[in-house]
Amino acid sequence: MDQYKGKAIVIGQGYVGLPVAVSAAEAGWNVVGIDLDTSKVEMINNYVSPVEDISDEQIRKLSEAGSYRASSDYTDAEGFDVAVISVPTPLRETKPDLSYIELSGAALAPYIRKNSTVILESTTYPGTTEELLAPILEEKSGLKAGIDFYLGYSPERIDPGNPKYGLKETPKVVSGMNKESLQKVKDFFDGFIIETVPTSGTREAELAKLLENTFRHVNIALINELAQFAGQLNINIWEAIDAASSKPFGFMKFTPGPGVGGHCLPIDPSYLSWQVQTALGMPFRFVDLANDINNHMPDYVVQRVTDILNDESLSVKGANILLAGISYKPNTGDTREAPALRIINLLQARGAQISGADPFVSEKNWPSGVMRVEYSAKSIDDADLVLLINQHDGFDLDLLSNSSTRVFDTRNVVPDSSGVDRL
Ligand SMILES: NC(=O)c1ccc[n+]([C@@H]2O[C@H](COP(=O)([O-])OP(=O)(O)OC[C@H]3O[C@@H](n4cnc5c(N)ncnc54)[C@H](O)[C@@H]3O)[C@@H](O)[C@H]2O)c1
Structure with a gap:
């Protein structure tokens, strides 16, 4: 394990938060993973990993070394240097539900000190970090974001079950509400991720994540619709895809399937279309069409x-x-x-x-x-x-x-x- 770096809090010990918590602990941070799900916390503290990408053995080793434990109690955030928020961002009746970010931000805020760093990791629409989270953190801490404490956004790209690209191998976009915040966020992730990719502001990083998933969602929809037509035309879509994939430039392979699932593709593009509709009064037609086809x-x-x-x-x-x-x-x-x-x-x-x-x-x-x-x-x-x-x-x-x-x-x-x- 690396040299001691400080105390880190990772809020939400799910598919995203647990790998971050474990990687930070392995990189020398003293980590408390906070999760309101007491059964999950108990599981982790009994060295049983709730996600496939982290082994029971990794948890046991870190716990026994005293560098990682899970807790449902926010008082364990006392004295933290860096906090990462990786809580769910679902849709509620087709609208973004940011209540988990609001609640975790409010619970964390009393423990923010001068020079603490807070990093939002949950997928969300552009503006969330500075317009929604910052005021909550400021109100309950009495400190000013960007001046007294650092604040940034770094979207997660983890692909659960991917044997080639884990957290460490996948470049990570990092951002801050000012230069100092960006540097703090970058330093934290540089400790355990091979490559970090800075953007000039938090909104660009928030949009980058939604762009990635919207791109994938739309292209899967294209191939899903084509698969249905090809079937009716008695053409083998799979052979056509393989043939098209032989083009070494200008084509990217997507394959049809029974529909899209998980926490990302069926949800994230709708965060973007909701924002476009709300802020600009325009439908995001690509997203609407892709939702319709994939659903x-x-x-x-x-x-x-x-x-x-x-x-x-x-x-x-x-x-x-x-x-x-x-x-x-x-x-x-x-x-x-x-x-x-x-x-x-x-x-x-x-x-x-x-x-x-x-x-x-x-x-x-x-x-x-x-x-x-x-x-x-x-x-x-x-x-x-x-x-x-x-x-x-x-x-x-x-x-x-x-x-x-x-x-x-x-x-x-x-x-x-x-x-x-x-x-
Ligand atoms: N799963 C993925 O592949 C993936 C990939 C990239 C980004 N994301 C994004 O990361 C975020 C988290 O997703 P996930 O898949 O890890 O979700 P998850 O459901 O696996 O984990 C979230 C955890 O947060 C906990 N939680 C909820 N409210 C809390 C609170 N107020 N305080 C403390 N803990 C709380 C829940 O109990 C849960 O264990 C989402 O925004 C998601 O869109 C997910």
Whole structure:
């Protein structure tokens, strides 16, 4: 472990906050991870990691060395040097819900001292750090942001389950409300991230994060819509994508899927369109269109499943349908906004019996009315149709192509065979 750097607080010990807390502790900070979820805090303090990217062993080692612990008590923020806020920023009835930032900011403020640094990491629309968070911190601390204490924004790019690009390897955008704040934010992350990328102000950094996710959301929507047309035109979209991807410039590969999920893509672009609509009175048409297409992919999947069963003289009603993968992407148990949940609802409403194989999804997040099964030759053979939602490591995809059960593959990963249909 590196030389002692000071006391850091990381508020929110989820997919974003826990990796930051652990990395900072490994880099020499004495870290307290604050989270209001007492069961999560207890888990962490019993050395059980709630996220895939951090191992139990990492937590144990740091805890035993006295450099990291979790707490639900904000008084543990006493005497902090740097605080990172990584709390949820969901939508509530299509509007940004910044209540978590407001509440955590108000709870942190009494512990801000002269020369403390506060960094917002949650994804949010431009202006949040300086227009919403700064006044809350100033009011409760009696100190002036940018003068008495430093304030900045640094969006998170973590891609849970990505074996190549973890927190350390992914360049991190950093910003501050003035030069001094930027330097403090940069120094903090330079301690455990290979490359930091400064912007001149916090709004540019806030917009950069929304731009990244809106870009991805829009391009996925483009390919999702094209996949539906290509299917009707009897053209193999996957081959067309691979062929187009051979162009070494001016093309970026995106692939279709059953819909978008997770905390980012289904939500972040709407933060931007809400701001554009509210501040400028204009619709952000690309975002509206992308939302419409991506939100309806589960309906398209269900239509294709219905057609496949129909070809076999079967109906959805009474059919045994096995979902391989429930979470929103491979090798994570994250079911937030997962398209599988909507697909399950639609199929159940039509009378299907649903079973699911997903070793990553916890009991707590398991969808109701879905029988949990192992991914195996038996569970595949027992089904009338297998719907592959995502390809977790450990799913032997040959079992699907070798089975006599019909398969609908939404990811183009199952080896060819006569019983396999693709999106
Ligand atoms: N998950 C990702 O892949 C990802 C990637 C980049 C950015 N983000 C953004 O990072 C932010 C956090 O996302 P996440 O995925 O880590 O969420 P998460 O739900 O996994 O974790 C957030 C944690 O904050 C805690 N919390 C809520 N209110 C609190 C409060 N007032 N005080 C202390 N703790 C509180 C919750 O109990 C929860 O454990 C969001 O803005 C999200 O958009 C997420």
